[in-house]
């Protein structure tokens with residue numbers, strides 16, 4: 001099993017998301033016809049089917065919608081990271097985003113906690129959006 005962490009492989013649809021993340025900006029697709037934002041990036045709006053999508057910068061603020069704690073590393077690349085939280089973050093603008101929660105022990109996480117995005121550079125091209133508990 002590889003010691004290297006698998007990283008995102010941007011495609012034409014997701015590349016703008018990863019380019020922005022690498023610049024420390026969180027953005028999501030917004031439909032020009034119905035106005036809804038969504039995640040993950042895709043070629044048509046999941047609410048109305050429109051292909052008229054535009055990238056919109058969001059605040060990077062949200063709350064902990066759901067999470068699970070990984071105790072057993074799925075590969076050697078994660079051996080020094082367990083236990084860690086895999087979370088669904090509800091962005092203040094609406095979309096749900098899967099990410100990791102960093103900086104807080106998983107045992108201290110609570111549904112509804114306010115979160116703020118930060119970016120972890122993991123390669124020359126990729127920075128991963130992760131979330132930390134926001135100071136209250």
Ligand SMILES: [Zn+2]
Nearest residue numbers: 031034045048
């Ligand atoms: Zn739409």
